[in-house]
Amino acid sequence: MTGAGVLTEARAFPGEREVTPEVVREHNLSEREYAEIMALLGRTPTLTELGIFSALWSEHCSYKHTRPVLRTLPTAGPQVVQGPGENAGVLRLPDGWAVAFKIESHNHPSAVEPYQGAATGVGGILRDVFTMGAHPVALLNSLRLGPLDDARNRYLFAGIVKGVGDYGNCVGVPTLGGEVAFAPGYSGNPLVNAMCVGLLREKDLMRARAHGAGNVLLAMGARTGRDGIHGASFASEDLSLASGSRRPQVQVGDPFTEKLLLEATLELIETGLVVAIQDMGAAGLTSSSAEMAARGGVGVELDTSLVPVREPGMTPYEIMLSESQERMLVVAEPHRVEAIQAVSARWELTATPVGRVTDDGLFRVVHDGVTVAAIPGDRLVEGCPVYHPEAREAPAAIARRRARPEGEPKCDPAGALPLLLDDPGIASKRWVYEQYDSTVQAETVLGPGGDAGVLRVPGTGFGLAVSVDGNQRYVALDPCEGGRHAVAEAARNVACTGAEPLGITDCRNFGNPDRPEVFFQFREACRGIAEACVAFGTPVTGGNVSLYNESPGGAIDPTPVVGMVGLLRDVTKRVPAWFQAPRDYLILLGETRGHLGGSSYWEVVYGFTGGSPPAVDLAAEARLQRLLVAAAGAGLLGSAHDCSDGGLAVALAECCMGEPYAARTLGAEAFIPNPHDLPAEAMLYGEDGARAVASAPPGRVAELLALARAHAVPAAIAGRVTDPGAALRIVVEGTREPAVSWSPAELRRVFFDAIPRRMAARGRDVLEGR
Amino acid sequence: ILPRAGLLDPQGQAVEHALAALRFEGATNVHVGRAIALDIAAASAAEAGAVVRRMCDKLLANPVIEDYEISVENGGSP
Amino acid sequence: ILPRAGLLDPQGQAVEHALAALRFEGATNVHVGRAIALDIAAASAAEAGAVVRRMCDKLLANPVIEDYEISVENGGSP
C-alpha cells in the first residue's frame, strides 16, 4: 500500500477553530507528537485531524508508554485461538467450542458519574465480546474504593454497584464473580474493571479486519450524540488536570438497545452477512474504523454527514470523537447492505451506510463533500511515538517493605478473627452480588460467594470457572511479587472448584507513568504476571491499561487485576468452597510458614500496612493447582477453599459459615501442625501462598493423601468437620495459647453484616437508576 | 428533575415511540425524569423555594446529569 | 406522576431520612415519582391538556398505583 509518507490534502470544516499551539496542548499531544504529525502530513492538521490523532495517540488507544513492557508477556499456547490485538482473546475448549473473554476499566467515567460510568463500562466489555461472534455467558467485576467511613465513597460504591448490576441484569448476562477492596488511595479514584466471558463455536470466530476495496461501512445501533467527546484522551490524564471545559459530557447507557445490538450482531455474524464488525468504544467512530482498516491493511473513507446524529449541527470533529454508547461499525459487501438492514430492523435497530473501504491506505473523512481529514492510515494507528519512561522504586516503598509493626496488637489472636471478618475487604460481598442477577441463562453451577464462579457450556457436560483477583497491598509493597500473587490467587480460585486454569486477561490500573516510581510499579508488576503465566501455562490473551489514576488526593495503589478462565471437564464434579458434611476430614494442602509481612492481620490488628508480602513459590502453586484438579476429577473432595487474605483462620471460618444462603453452619475441630514452633498469630493469620483448606469424606482421605504425595504437595490431616451449630475450634501445635474457639453462627453475623451495616446510611444513590 | 439537555434519554425515547405507536401524533422531545413532592414549613414561598433548591443541589438532583425545576404551592397556614 | 396516597413509598421515606441526615429539618411526607415532559402541537392549552390526560390514562400512569397532575406551558405559536 501507498499510505506512508504521502502528503495529503484536507480542508478545515467551516467555522472550525484553527489549530494553535494552545489547541494542540488542549488535545494532550506533546510537541514531539505534534512534530510527528506535521511530518507525516507535510502540513498543519485540520482540527478534525488533530482530534483524530489525539484520540488514537492517547495512552488509552496507543499504549505509547506501555507497549514495550506489554510485549514481554507470554501470549502463546496450544489453547490460544486469538491472542492480544483483537477485541477479545479467545481460547480453545473441547468439542469445537471456544471462549472469548476480556477485562476493561471504566475508572475515570465512574469517578465523575458512578452509576452511568459503571453501567457503560459493562456495556463496552459486553460489546468487545459479542463483536467476536461470542454469546456473553458471564460477567465479573473488580472494584476498588476509598474507605466506607467516608460518605462520598459510600455514594460512589452504591452507585457503581447499581450501575454494574442494572446494565448486566437488563442485558440478561449473569454476574458470576468479582472482588472489592478498599484503601485510602482510591478515595476520588474509584476503580471499575468489568470482565465479560462469551462462548462461540471456534469456526464462527469473527475478526475485526476490514478488507475489500469498495465494501461498505455501516453504523448500526444508537444515534451519535455529543457524549464523551475526548473520552479516550480524557482517560489519559489526571482527573485533577482535566479542566472543567475538557470534561467530556457524561455517557448514558441504554442496556435495552445493547440487548438488541447483541442479538442483531450475533445474527449478522452467524448468517455470514458481514466482512467485519467492531463496536465504537473509546474514540468511537475514529478508533473502530481506523483499527479495522489498519488490521486489514486498507484505507477507509467516512462521510460524517451520513452518520445519524442525536443533535443538530454536529461537526465532523464531534461525530468522529463521540463516545455515544451502543453503536457498532459494520463492514459489508455492497450487495449485503439490504439484508443487513433487514436484520437490524427485525431487532428495532437501524444500520446506515456511512463510508467505504478504499485501496489508497488513507484514513479519509468527508463532510458534505469537503475532505476534512486525510491521514495515512497505518501511521495513524502505528505511528505514535513510543516512550520508555524512567523506572525507579520510591525509597518510601523500600522503607515500607522493610518496616515492621510497632506497638501493641488491638487484641489477642482469638479476638482478631471477628475483626478481620468485619473488615470490608475480607467481609462477605453479598451486599454487592445480591444486586447482580447470577442465575439468568440457567447455566450457573456455582454462583458468587465462593472461590470462582462456574457455569455449564450449554448442551455439554463441561463448564468454565471464572475469577478475578488482585491484591493491591502486595503490589504496593512489592510490585513483582504482587503481580505473581494476582495470577496465583486467580488460578487457585479456579483450581479450587476443580477446573484447570486456561488463560488470563488483565487490567492494569496505575498512576501517572511519567513518575519513575509509578512506572517502576507498572514494569515490575508486569514482570511478576508474566513469570506466573509462564509457570502456570496460562497465556495472556488480552487486557487493558488504565494510567493516570490520580486525583488531588494522590495516586491509587498500583492495581493489576487478573481475570482467569478455567476448564471444568465435568460440571457434576465441581467442588464448592464450603464444608459439606459433619465428620468429613479436614485437610490442609500446602505449607504454612506463618508469613505475616503485608498481611491483613497486621493492617487490621496493628493498624500497620507494610512488610514484604509472602514470596510466591510458582512451582508449588502449579503443583497445588494440578492436585486440586486431579482430586476433584477423582471425586475425592467434599470442599476446597483457597487461603488468601486473613490466612488459615479466615479460610476455616469461611468453610464453616457456609454458602451465602446456607440454612446451617458447620463446626470444625482443627489441629494445625507447627513444626517450627511459630507464634499462634503467625500460624493462624499468615498469608503464605500455595495453600488450600480441603475436606474429604472419611472413605476418600487415604486416596487424597496419596494423590497429594504423588503431586509433591504437602498435605496433613488437620481434624474433622463437626455438627451444625458446633464451634470452630483451632489448636495450634505447641503454642502456649489455649485452643481458640468461635461460634460460626456469630462469625456469620459479623461476616455478612459488615458491609450492609456500613451502607445502611442512604444518600443520593436511592434516587439512582430507574 | 429531568435529564440534562443533550444527554441520551433512553426512557424518553421509549415513551416517545410508544406514544407514536398508540397514535398519539405530534408528541415530541419526550423526557422522563423524577418528580419529588414534599411539604416543608417555611415562612414564605420564597424561603421554601430556597430550602428546596439547597436540597436539590445537595441530594435530590444529580448536577452531573440532571437539571431541576421547583414549584411551590402554598399548603395554607399551619 | 406520584405514588397513590396510602401506598407504601419506600423511596420517599429513604429520601426523607437522607434529608434529615443532611440536617434539612421539617421536610415531611416526601414522595418520589416520575416527571414526564413533552411537547405537543395543539390549538389551545386546554386541548393539549386533554390529549396529555388521555396519554396518562392509557400509558403514562398506572391508575392502580399512581395519580398524576398535568401542567401545560405555552411554548409559543409554531
Added chain:
Amino acid sequence: MTRVAVVRFPGSNCEPEACRAVERAGGSTFYVGHRDPSLGDAEAVILPGGFSYGDYLRCGAIARFSPIMEAVRLHAAAGGPVLGICNGFQILCEAGLLPGALVRNAGLKYLSRPVDVRVERTGTPFTAAYRVGEVIRIPIGHGEGRFVASEETLDAIEAGGQIVLRYADGGLPDAPVNPNGSMRDIAAICNPPGNVVGMMPHPERLAEPGLGSAAGRGVFDSLMQHGAVTSDR
C-alpha cells in the same frame, strides 16, 4: 405433546431457559414475536422474564400494547394456559389480565437470591404437580417485584383463592422471608379460573438436578399433565 408458545418482546432475556424447561418436561416450544398477530397452534403461552422495552416508564407498561398481546388476551379468555414469569407477570398485570401491580422492591435494590415460597393453590395448569402447603426454594431476580393492590382487591384475591405462591419461611438465613415487601407475601397469583398465572420467582432456572435442584420443574410438569388431560377430552 404440549405445544408452548414463548413470547419474545424486545428486551426479553429468559426465553431460552423457559424453552429448555418446557422441553425437559416433555413439551415442545416455539417463539412468537411481539409483532406477530397470532399464537399459531400453541396450547399454552409463556411470557418470559427480562426487561421488555427496557422496562422503561414502568415494567411491562409498553410491552402490554404489542400486537401479540391481543392474541394472548384471546387465548386467556378461551381458558388457555398463560404463564408470566417475572417481567411476564408484570406485563400481565399492566395488561389487566391479572389484578394489582408490581413496584420497586421495598429495599429499593435489585435482589438476586433464592427464596422459599409456599404453594397455596394447586388448581392451576402450572402448579398441579405440587402439594398445597409444600415449600419450594427457587431464585428471584428482580428490582420491581413488590406486589401491590387495594385492600378490596387483595381481599377479593384471597377470597377467590387466587394466591398461587406466597413467600414463606423455609429456613433461609439472615434475610426477610418476604424479599420485596409484597402485600400479603404474594409471590404468584392467578385469575379466578386459574388459567392465567403470574409469578415473580424463576422456576425455569431450577428445573434440572444437574444445576443443584429441580424445585421449579413441577411448574412445567404440571403444564404437561394439564396438556395431556385437555387433549384427551
